[in-house]
Amino acid sequence: MQAPDKAKDCLTLKDISVTAGPKPILQIDSLHLHEREFTGVIGANGAGKSTLLKLCCGLVLPHQGSVKLCGREIASTPAWKRPRALKHIGYVPQSTEYNPDLPFTALEVVLMGITGTKPLTAPLTKNDREIARRWLDELGLDEYRNRTFRSLSGGEQQKTMIAAAMASDPKLLLLDEPGASLDFGWKEQLVAILEKLNDISHAATIFVSHEANLLPACCKRLVLLRSGRIAADGSTIDVLNSDHFRAVYGRNIKVTNLAGRWHAAANI
Numbered sequence: 580m581q582a583p584d585k586a587k588d589c590l591t592l593k594d595i596s597v598t599a600g601p602k603p604i605l606q607i608d609s610l611h612l613h614e615r616e617f618t619g620v621i622g623a624n625g626a627g628k629s630t631l632l633k634l635c636c637g638l639v640l641p642h643q644g645s646v647k648l649c650g651r652e653i654a655s656t657p658a659w660k661r662p663r664a665l666k667h668i669g670y671v672p673q674s675t676e677y678n679p680d681l682p683f684t685a686l687e688v689v690l691m692g693i694t695g696t697k698p699l700t701a702p703l704t705k706n707d708r709e710i711a712r713r714w715l716d717e718l719g720l721d722e723y724r725n726r727t728f729r730s731l732s733g734g735e736q737q738k739t740m741i742a743a744a745m746a747s748d749p750k751l752l753l754l755d756e757p758g759a760s761l762d763f764g765w766k767e768q769l770v771a772i773l774e775k776l777n778d779i780s781h782a783a784t785i786f787v788s789h790e791a792n793l794l795p796a797c798c799k800r801l802v803l804l805r806s807g808r809i810a811a812d813g814s815t816i817d818v819l820n821s822d823h824f825r826a827v828y829g830r831n832i833k834v835t836n837l838a839g840r841w842h843a844a845a846n847i
């Protein structure tokens with residue numbers, strides 16, 4: 580799918596093959612994202628969604644192919660140079676991947692999001708602390724800022740990770756089911772925050788979600804993964820209604836749009 584001509588390239592994947600042992604788990608011929616583009620990624624369990632995000636942030640390297648962030652090749656960048664190339668990526672992993680032994684406070688975890696964008700020896704400034712506090716506040720966590728990360732609930736940890744990703748002022752924001760541990764109220768807040776971020780920042784966003792109703796209205800593009808391949812890539816409305824969608828989930832899904840938000844339910 581083509582974005583408007585003037586939008587700058589943010590992420591380009593070409594001829595990608597990721598393998599686990601002899602088995603290919605992700606094969607992508609071509610995928611482009613432009614700045615400001617908000618792309619949802621859906622697919623059944625094991626379809627390759629998390630692998631796609633890990634590939635984009637350098638945690639997984641392709642067996643072959645090219646991954647370019649803002650025109651800069653990541654896949655072939657030497658390991659010691661990679662953190663610099665990846666510093667403007669905000670990545671929120673699935674909750675199951677959090678390290679429960681982190682000895683840091685919530686504020687320190689968010690500040691780490693900023694530290695990663697600065698030269699190695701540069702100290703944190705007053706402004707950095709204000710940015711971290713602002714994002715903690717935005718996620719409703721200001722009163723938890725001095726609590727250790729490990730003492731927070733799953734949802735609070737997830738919100739802290741989102742604040743850390745936002746505080747890094749990302750060019751590319753990768754969100755792996757960020758609503759998974761959030762309660763109903765915070766799922767709604769998350770959608771509002773994603774809308775706002777898309778409004779105020781130039782970041783391209785890839786948002787993995789199993790829940791259609793978490794796709795914000797700014798999610799105009801949807802990629803459907805099936806067995807490690809792109810089965811559909813198009814406008815959200817087309818992909819949600821496509822035959823591919825039925826094929827992936829093995830049943831008829833009724834999709835409705837209420838006040839700009841998507842709702843999907845099995846149509847038995």
Ligand SMILES: Nc1ncnc2c1ncn2[C@@H]1O[C@H](COP(=O)(O)OP(=O)(O)OP(=O)(O)O)[C@@H](O)[C@H]1O
Nearest residue numbers: 599600604622623624625626627628629630631673
């Ligand atoms: N390190 C690994 N070794 C072997 N297989 C792996 C490895 N990492 C991922 N896989 C396999 O690759 C496939 C894609 O995994 P991935 O985590 O990307 O799926 P997903 O779409 O995010 O799934 P879910 O919706 O369940 O989170 C799965 O079959 C998984 O078992």
